[in-house]
Amino acid sequence: MMAQGVRPDLLAALEDRGHRLTSPRRRVIDHLSEKLEGFSAEQVHEELPDVGRATIYRTIKLLVEAGVVCKLALPNGSPKYSLARFEHHHHTFCIRCGNVGEFRAATIERIIRALGTDIPGEILGHRIEFYICCEQCLEREEA
Amino acid sequence: MMAQGVRPDLLAALEDRGHRLTSPRRRVIDHLSEKLEGFSAEQVHEELPDVGRATIYRTIKLLVEAGVVCKLALPNGSPKYSLARFEHHHHTFCIRCGNVGEFRAATIERIIRALGTDIPGEILGHRIEFYICCEQCLEREEA
DNA sequence: CTCATTGCAAATGGTTTGCATTGGG
Protein backbone atom coordinates (compact mmCIF):
# COMPACT_ATOMS: atom_id res chain seq x y z
CA MET A 1 0.00 0.00 0.00
CA MET A 2 1.66 3.20 -1.15
CA ALA A 3 1.22 6.41 0.84
CA GLN A 4 -0.10 9.17 -1.35
CA GLY A 5 -0.16 12.03 1.15
CA VAL A 6 -3.14 13.77 2.63
CA ARG A 7 -6.13 14.01 0.36
CA PRO A 8 -6.51 17.73 -0.33
CA ASP A 9 -10.27 17.45 -0.73
CA LEU A 10 -10.62 16.22 2.86
CA LEU A 11 -8.69 19.22 4.17
CA ALA A 12 -10.61 21.56 1.89
CA ALA A 13 -13.87 20.09 3.15
CA LEU A 14 -13.14 21.50 6.59
CA GLU A 15 -11.48 24.77 5.54
CA ASP A 16 -14.16 25.70 3.05
CA ARG A 17 -16.84 25.28 5.66
CA GLY A 18 -15.07 27.38 8.26
CA HIS A 19 -14.01 24.54 10.56
CA ARG A 20 -10.68 24.73 12.34
CA LEU A 21 -7.87 22.44 11.29
CA THR A 22 -7.03 21.14 14.74
CA SER A 23 -4.49 18.43 15.27
CA PRO A 24 -7.02 15.70 16.19
CA ARG A 25 -8.90 16.44 12.98
CA ARG A 26 -5.70 16.39 11.00
CA ARG A 27 -4.86 13.01 12.51
CA VAL A 28 -8.22 11.63 11.40
CA ILE A 29 -7.88 13.08 7.91
CA ASP A 30 -4.31 11.80 7.53
CA HIS A 31 -5.48 8.38 8.57
CA LEU A 32 -8.55 8.30 6.31
CA SER A 33 -6.45 9.50 3.38
CA GLU A 34 -4.66 6.16 3.38
CA LYS A 35 -7.89 4.18 3.29
CA LEU A 36 -8.39 2.36 0.05
CA GLU A 37 -11.50 0.57 1.25
CA GLY A 38 -14.57 1.06 3.36
CA PHE A 39 -14.30 1.54 7.10
CA SER A 40 -16.50 1.90 10.13
CA ALA A 41 -16.31 4.70 12.69
CA GLU A 42 -15.46 2.27 15.45
CA GLN A 43 -12.65 0.81 13.36
CA VAL A 44 -11.11 4.27 12.97
CA HIS A 45 -11.38 4.74 16.71
CA GLU A 46 -9.46 1.53 17.31
CA GLU A 47 -6.80 2.58 14.86
CA LEU A 48 -6.40 6.01 16.45
CA PRO A 49 -6.73 5.21 20.15
CA ASP A 50 -5.46 8.59 21.37
CA VAL A 51 -8.03 10.61 19.48
CA GLY A 52 -11.25 10.80 21.45
CA ARG A 53 -14.08 8.63 20.19
CA ALA A 54 -16.41 11.61 20.05
CA THR A 55 -13.96 13.59 17.92
CA ILE A 56 -13.71 10.75 15.45
CA TYR A 57 -17.47 10.52 15.08
CA ARG A 58 -17.76 14.30 14.84
CA THR A 59 -15.03 14.58 12.23
CA ILE A 60 -16.45 11.80 10.07
CA LYS A 61 -19.83 13.48 10.26
CA LEU A 62 -18.32 16.75 9.03
CA LEU A 63 -16.69 14.96 6.12
CA VAL A 64 -19.95 13.24 5.21
CA GLU A 65 -21.78 16.56 5.33
CA ALA A 66 -19.13 18.04 3.05
CA GLY A 67 -19.63 15.16 0.62
CA VAL A 68 -16.04 13.88 0.61
CA VAL A 69 -16.93 10.76 2.59
CA CYS A 70 -19.93 8.53 1.83
CA LYS A 71 -22.07 6.83 4.39
CA LEU A 72 -23.38 3.42 3.38
CA ALA A 73 -26.29 2.04 5.37
CA LEU A 74 -26.26 -1.74 5.42
CA PRO A 75 -29.26 -3.94 6.11
CA ASN A 76 -27.51 -5.22 9.21
CA GLY A 77 -24.58 -3.95 11.18
CA SER A 78 -23.35 -0.43 11.63
CA PRO A 79 -22.85 2.00 8.75
CA LYS A 80 -19.74 1.82 6.62
CA TYR A 81 -17.92 4.84 5.24
CA SER A 82 -15.69 5.31 2.22
CA LEU A 83 -13.79 8.15 0.60
CA ALA A 84 -15.72 9.63 -2.28
CA ARG A 85 -13.80 9.25 -5.50
CA PHE A 86 -16.37 10.27 -8.09
CA GLU A 87 -18.87 13.05 -8.18
CA HIS A 88 -21.90 10.80 -8.27
CA HIS A 89 -21.59 7.08 -7.93
CA HIS A 90 -22.93 3.96 -6.28
CA HIS A 91 -21.49 1.34 -4.03
CA THR A 92 -20.50 -2.26 -4.09
CA PHE A 93 -20.36 -4.18 -0.85
CA CYS A 94 -18.49 -7.47 -0.64
CA ILE A 95 -20.50 -9.81 1.54
CA ARG A 96 -17.39 -11.88 2.29
CA CYS A 97 -14.85 -9.28 3.42
CA GLY A 98 -17.13 -6.27 3.82
CA ASN A 99 -15.14 -4.00 1.55
CA VAL A 100 -16.96 -1.08 0.06
CA GLY A 101 -16.22 -0.14 -3.53
CA GLU A 102 -17.45 2.58 -5.78
CA PHE A 103 -18.61 2.65 -9.36
CA ARG A 104 -20.18 5.06 -11.73
CA ALA A 105 -22.44 4.09 -14.59
CA ALA A 106 -23.95 6.72 -16.80
CA THR A 107 -26.25 4.09 -18.30
CA ILE A 108 -28.03 3.59 -15.03
CA GLU A 109 -28.69 7.27 -14.59
CA ARG A 110 -30.35 7.46 -17.99
CA ILE A 111 -32.60 4.50 -17.30
CA ILE A 112 -33.53 5.83 -13.94
CA ARG A 113 -34.66 9.09 -15.38
CA ALA A 114 -36.84 7.24 -17.86
CA LEU A 115 -38.22 5.21 -15.00
CA GLY A 116 -39.81 8.24 -13.37
CA THR A 117 -43.22 7.21 -14.68
CA ASP A 118 -43.23 3.98 -12.64
CA ILE A 119 -42.71 5.90 -9.44
CA PRO A 120 -45.56 7.75 -7.76
CA GLY A 121 -44.34 11.17 -6.69
CA GLU A 122 -41.26 13.24 -7.33
CA ILE A 123 -37.88 11.52 -7.43
CA LEU A 124 -35.38 13.45 -5.34
CA GLY A 125 -32.52 10.99 -5.24
CA HIS A 126 -31.65 7.37 -5.54
CA ARG A 127 -29.24 4.83 -4.32
CA ILE A 128 -28.00 1.64 -5.91
CA GLU A 129 -25.97 -0.96 -4.12
CA PHE A 130 -24.50 -4.16 -5.44
CA TYR A 131 -23.81 -7.04 -3.13
CA ILE A 132 -20.85 -8.81 -4.57
CA CYS A 133 -18.08 -11.25 -3.93
CA CYS A 134 -15.06 -9.12 -4.76
CA GLU A 135 -12.13 -10.23 -6.91
CA GLN A 136 -9.79 -10.75 -3.98
CA CYS A 137 -12.30 -13.01 -2.25
CA LEU A 138 -12.93 -14.95 -5.46
CA GLU A 139 -9.18 -15.52 -5.81
CA ARG A 140 -8.89 -16.53 -2.20
CA GLU A 141 -11.69 -19.02 -2.77
CA GLU A 142 -9.95 -20.63 -5.75
CA ALA A 143 -6.68 -21.02 -3.88
CA MET B 1 -58.73 2.06 5.46
CA MET B 2 -60.54 -1.14 4.60
CA ALA B 3 -59.73 -4.31 6.51
CA GLN B 4 -58.78 -7.12 4.19
CA GLY B 5 -58.25 -9.88 6.71
CA VAL B 6 -55.04 -11.54 7.75
CA ARG B 7 -52.47 -11.88 5.04
CA PRO B 8 -52.19 -15.61 4.43
CA ASP B 9 -48.55 -15.37 3.40
CA LEU B 10 -47.61 -14.00 6.82
CA LEU B 11 -49.27 -16.92 8.57
CA ALA B 12 -47.76 -19.37 6.10
CA ALA B 13 -44.33 -17.86 6.71
CA LEU B 14 -44.47 -19.10 10.29
CA GLU B 15 -46.25 -22.39 9.68
CA ASP B 16 -44.01 -23.45 6.84
CA ARG B 17 -40.93 -22.92 8.95
CA GLY B 18 -42.25 -24.88 11.89
CA HIS B 19 -42.96 -21.95 14.20
CA ARG B 20 -45.95 -22.04 16.49
CA LEU B 21 -48.90 -19.80 15.83
CA THR B 22 -49.13 -18.34 19.30
CA SER B 23 -51.56 -15.61 20.15
CA PRO B 24 -48.93 -12.85 20.50
CA ARG B 25 -47.61 -13.74 17.07
CA ARG B 26 -51.10 -13.77 15.67
CA ARG B 27 -51.67 -10.30 17.14
CA VAL B 28 -48.56 -9.01 15.42
CA ILE B 29 -49.49 -10.61 12.11
CA ASP B 30 -53.06 -9.35 12.29
CA HIS B 31 -51.75 -5.89 12.96
CA LEU B 32 -49.13 -5.91 10.21
CA SER B 33 -51.68 -7.24 7.74
CA GLU B 34 -53.46 -3.90 7.91
CA LYS B 35 -50.29 -1.95 7.18
CA LEU B 36 -50.38 -0.26 3.82
CA GLU B 37 -47.11 1.55 4.37
CA GLY B 38 -43.73 1.14 5.94
CA PHE B 39 -43.35 0.85 9.69
CA SER B 40 -40.66 0.63 12.33
CA ALA B 41 -40.40 -2.05 14.98
CA GLU B 42 -40.76 0.51 17.73
CA GLN B 43 -43.91 1.87 16.12
CA VAL B 44 -45.48 -1.61 16.15
CA HIS B 45 -44.56 -1.90 19.79
CA GLU B 46 -46.38 1.35 20.57
CA GLU B 47 -49.43 0.18 18.66
CA LEU B 48 -49.51 -3.18 20.44
CA PRO B 49 -48.60 -2.20 24.01
CA ASP B 50 -49.60 -5.52 25.57
CA VAL B 51 -47.39 -7.63 23.35
CA GLY B 52 -43.88 -7.71 24.76
CA ARG B 53 -41.32 -5.63 22.93
CA ALA B 54 -39.04 -8.63 22.56
CA THR B 55 -41.80 -10.69 20.95
CA ILE B 56 -42.46 -7.95 18.43
CA TYR B 57 -38.81 -7.77 17.42
CA ARG B 58 -38.56 -11.54 17.32
CA THR B 59 -41.69 -11.94 15.20
CA ILE B 60 -40.67 -9.27 12.72
CA LYS B 61 -37.30 -10.95 12.40
CA LEU B 62 -38.99 -14.27 11.60
CA LEU B 63 -41.09 -12.61 8.92
CA VAL B 64 -38.05 -10.93 7.40
CA GLU B 65 -36.20 -14.24 7.36
CA ALA B 66 -39.19 -15.82 5.65
CA GLY B 67 -39.12 -13.06 3.02
CA VAL B 68 -42.66 -11.77 3.56
CA VAL B 69 -41.48 -8.58 5.22
CA CYS B 70 -38.67 -6.38 3.84
CA LYS B 71 -36.13 -4.57 5.93
CA LEU B 72 -35.03 -1.23 4.56
CA ALA B 73 -31.81 0.26 5.95
CA LEU B 74 -31.88 4.02 5.82
CA PRO B 75 -28.80 6.24 5.87
CA ASN B 76 -30.01 7.66 9.17
CA GLY B 77 -32.58 6.52 11.64
CA SER B 78 -33.70 3.03 12.50
CA PRO B 79 -34.64 0.45 9.88
CA LYS B 80 -38.08 0.53 8.30
CA TYR B 81 -40.08 -2.53 7.40
CA SER B 82 -42.78 -3.14 4.84
CA LEU B 83 -44.90 -6.04 3.70
CA ALA B 84 -43.51 -7.64 0.57
CA ARG B 85 -45.97 -7.38 -2.25
CA PHE B 86 -43.91 -8.52 -5.23
CA GLU B 87 -41.44 -11.30 -5.63
CA HIS B 88 -38.49 -9.07 -6.39
CA HIS B 89 -38.76 -5.34 -6.09
CA HIS B 90 -37.18 -2.14 -4.87
CA HIS B 91 -38.21 0.56 -2.48
CA THR B 92 -39.21 4.15 -2.50
CA PHE B 93 -38.80 6.19 0.64
CA CYS B 94 -40.62 9.49 1.07
CA ILE B 95 -38.27 11.90 2.76
CA ARG B 96 -41.21 13.98 3.99
CA CYS B 97 -43.49 11.43 5.64
CA GLY B 98 -41.15 8.44 5.73
CA ASN B 99 -43.51 6.11 3.93
CA VAL B 100 -41.96 3.13 2.25
CA GLY B 101 -43.32 2.06 -1.12
CA GLU B 102 -42.50 -0.75 -3.46
CA PHE B 103 -42.02 -0.94 -7.18
CA ARG B 104 -40.88 -3.45 -9.70
CA ALA B 105 -39.18 -2.58 -12.96
CA ALA B 106 -38.10 -5.30 -15.33
CA THR B 107 -36.12 -2.72 -17.31
CA ILE B 108 -33.79 -2.12 -14.44
CA GLU B 109 -33.03 -5.77 -13.99
CA ARG B 110 -32.03 -6.11 -17.60
CA ILE B 111 -29.70 -3.13 -17.47
CA ILE B 112 -28.17 -4.33 -14.27
CA ARG B 113 -27.31 -7.66 -15.77
CA ALA B 114 -25.61 -5.91 -18.67
CA LEU B 115 -23.73 -3.78 -16.17
CA GLY B 116 -21.85 -6.73 -14.75
CA THR B 117 -18.74 -5.77 -16.67
CA ASP B 118 -18.37 -2.48 -14.77
CA ILE B 119 -18.31 -4.28 -11.46
CA PRO B 120 -15.22 -6.10 -10.25
CA GLY B 121 -16.21 -9.48 -8.85
CA GLU B 122 -19.36 -11.55 -8.87
CA ILE B 123 -22.69 -9.81 -8.43
CA LEU B 124 -24.77 -11.66 -5.85
CA GLY B 125 -27.57 -9.18 -5.33
CA HIS B 126 -28.48 -5.55 -5.62
CA ARG B 127 -30.65 -2.95 -4.04
CA ILE B 128 -32.16 0.17 -5.50
CA GLU B 129 -33.85 2.84 -3.47
CA PHE B 130 -35.53 5.99 -4.60
CA TYR B 131 -35.84 8.96 -2.32
CA ILE B 132 -39.01 10.68 -3.27
CA CYS B 133 -41.65 13.13 -2.23
CA CYS B 134 -44.74 10.98 -2.45
CA GLU B 135 -48.02 12.00 -4.09
CA GLN B 136 -49.80 12.62 -0.79
CA CYS B 137 -47.05 14.94 0.39
CA LEU B 138 -47.01 16.77 -2.94
CA GLU B 139 -50.77 17.32 -2.66
CA ARG B 140 -50.41 18.45 0.92
CA GLU B 141 -47.78 20.92 -0.23
CA GLU B 142 -50.02 22.43 -2.89
CA ALA B 143 -52.88 22.89 -0.48
C1' DC C 1 -8.15 36.53 24.35
C1' DT C 2 -12.11 33.96 22.84
C1' DC C 3 -14.74 30.76 21.22
C1' DA C 4 -14.61 26.48 18.62
C1' DT C 5 -13.06 22.07 19.70
C1' DT C 6 -11.65 18.38 22.58
C1' DG C 7 -12.07 14.29 25.60
C1' DC C 8 -14.06 12.06 29.01
C1' DA C 9 -17.92 9.92 30.96
C1' DA C 10 -22.63 9.62 31.14
C1' DA C 11 -26.79 9.38 28.46
C1' DT C 12 -29.29 7.64 24.61
C1' DG C 13 -32.08 4.62 21.84
C1' DG C 14 -33.00 0.84 19.30
C1' DT C 15 -32.32 -3.96 19.58
C1' DT C 16 -31.03 -8.32 21.84
C1' DT C 17 -30.64 -11.61 25.55
C1' DG C 18 -31.08 -14.33 30.09
C1' DC C 19 -34.22 -16.60 32.51
C1' DA C 20 -38.18 -18.01 35.01
C1' DT C 21 -43.01 -18.60 33.53
C1' DT C 22 -46.57 -19.85 30.30
C1' DG C 23 -49.30 -22.12 26.90
C1' DG C 24 -49.71 -24.46 22.17
C1' DG C 25 -49.74 -28.80 20.02
Added chain:
DNA sequence: CCCAATGCAAACCATTTGCAATGAG
Protein backbone atom coordinates in the same frame (compact mmCIF):
# COMPACT_ATOMS: atom_id res chain seq x y z
C1' DC D 1 -46.91 -32.99 29.03
C1' DC D 2 -42.92 -30.77 27.09
C1' DC D 3 -40.48 -27.69 24.81
C1' DA D 4 -41.09 -23.49 22.11
C1' DA D 5 -42.36 -19.03 23.00
C1' DT D 6 -43.31 -15.16 26.12
C1' DG D 7 -42.35 -11.01 28.84
C1' DC D 8 -39.85 -8.58 31.75
C1' DA D 9 -35.66 -6.39 32.92
C1' DA D 10 -31.05 -6.12 32.26
C1' DA D 11 -27.45 -6.10 28.87
C1' DC D 12 -25.67 -4.43 24.60
C1' DC D 13 -23.42 -1.50 21.44
C1' DA D 14 -22.80 2.09 18.35
C1' DT D 15 -23.51 6.77 18.55
C1' DT D 16 -24.47 11.29 20.79
C1' DT D 17 -24.24 14.75 24.27
C1' DG D 18 -23.03 17.68 28.56
C1' DC D 19 -19.50 20.03 30.30
C1' DA D 20 -15.17 21.64 32.00
C1' DA D 21 -10.55 22.08 30.06
C1' DT D 22 -7.87 23.24 26.03
C1' DG D 23 -5.76 25.35 22.08
C1' DA D 24 -6.19 27.54 17.34
C1' DG D 25 -6.51 31.82 15.10
